[in-house]
Amino acid sequence: MSETRETPELWLHNQICFAVHSTAHAFTAAYKPHLDPLNLTYPQYLVMLLLWEKDDQSVSELGKPLFLDSGTLTPLLKRLQATGYINRTRDPKDERVMRITLTDAGKALKQKAVCIPHNMLETMGMSVEQVMALGTDVRKLGQALRSDAGARS
Amino acid sequence: MSETRETPELWLHNQICFAVHSTAHAFTAAYKPHLDPLNLTYPQYLVMLLLWEKDDQSVSELGKPLFLDSGTLTPLLKRLQATGYINRTRDPKDERVMRITLTDAGKALKQKAVCIPHNMLETMGMSVEQVMALGTDVRKLGQALRSDAGARS
DNA sequence: ATCAATTAAATTGTACACAATTAAATTGAC
DNA sequence: GTCAATTTAATTGTGTACAATTTAATTGAT
Structure with a gap:
């Protein structure tokens, strides 16, 4: 029924950009x-x-x-x-x-302000190790996006 | 020398919120x-x-x-x-x-627009599997942040 | 020493993002 | 059937973002 069936790569909920974008707003x-x-x-x-x-x-x-x-x-x-x-x-x-x-x-x-990071950690419901691992991956992604942008001379 | 040494939890580059925030802009x-x-x-x-x-x-x-x-x-x-x-x-x-x-x-x-997701994947320099796994984790984090916000009745 | 490049902020204009309010249409209790 | 509550968008005001331009200060080649 939907013309979408053929283009799952365009589904909003499949896009990591939107996952990052909406999580930033959250x-x-x-x-x-x-x-x-x-x-x-x-x-x-x-x-x-x-x-x-x-x-x-x-x-x-x-x-x-x-x-x-x-x-x-x-x-x-x-x-x-x-x-x-x-x-x-x-x-x-x-x-x-x-x-x-x-x-x-x-x-x-x-x-x-010093208590804010601890309080946010509780809100995230994650361990310090999980947060650090996810942070490393997300930072790596950000660096890749930025370095590629500069790559077009 | 810096008063920061005692409060690494306040270092900008340690904050996952900033990693997500800046990656969204990237x-x-x-x-x-x-x-x-x-x-x-x-x-x-x-x-x-x-x-x-x-x-x-x-x-x-x-x-x-x-x-x-x-x-x-x-x-x-x-x-x-x-x-x-x-x-x-x-x-x-x-x-x-x-x-x-x-x-x-x-x-x-x-x-x-159909070619954009593929092109972005190249820019990210990651495999589809890596992107999907990271997306799952980031979405989970976003959901945790939003559900906790609603939790204060 | 002088003046063309460079550098650092500020400014201008467009486009989100969101809280709070407003306005119009609809629903529902009576 | 009537009117108070609800619902849907639009509006208003504040605060980022960012491109492009402008202004003022500094540097450097001559």
Whole structure:
């Protein structure tokens, strides 16, 4: 009856891209109850993770591991500044560079965030070993997708 | 030196959520060269997949498998209509319902899309079996995240 | 020393994504 | 049959993403 029978490769539920895509959105939704009390969105949380690892980074230093450019980061960082978690100041050595530093409130927030990974692990219902193994595979897939994109010279 | 040494659970590159999040974006970018010639964005492609599986669906029928509501779908469907791939008509039986049907151009597009999954498989550099196994695990994770969100009554 | 390339952010425009509200049509209890 | 609840989309407002352009600062070849 359906013309689909002949093209199972086009079934939505067979597509790993959609599995990854929808699971990413499910993560954002699952983080929400944990991040709302901290006044953070999920992408803002990712930036805070980087700043908690290493304070005082430029916009492009933050963007490289996140695969984001200033078009996304500039407005996001302005919101983090408005919330009071970061400072944005021009580097006196090179006025092109915007240096992002944590405020005291931004540093203090880390203590409220440390429990989030543990809580999310419970939500996922997986062991640490399972999560690490799956993470390795997913990262490998992401790297393959990105390296191939760069491969067309 | 870094205060991070004590909190590896907060390292960005340890977070499976970020692995999934960034791989989802890598997918969107990797699809772009395949979808641009078809005048489709990646989310629009997902809607077309559903319509190729089963023509004539309502907005909410399309939204359920995609985990999207009318707030996202209405403008997206208007763009697909503007491109000429779908029709949007009110159901005469129930004027609340918007019925989405493929135009001839929308139906014809399927033939141009059938090769995309195969091409993407090459980009991923994985076997069909590997992709299916990883897809199963990722879908399971997505389901766990969504079911737990609904678990707070 | 000067000026053409380069670099870093910011800006602009398009397109999701989602919460919350609104509007219109339908259903159901009475 | 009437009107309150429900259902379906659409709308509004905020927040990412990303391509393309712009601006300002720096570098480097001459």
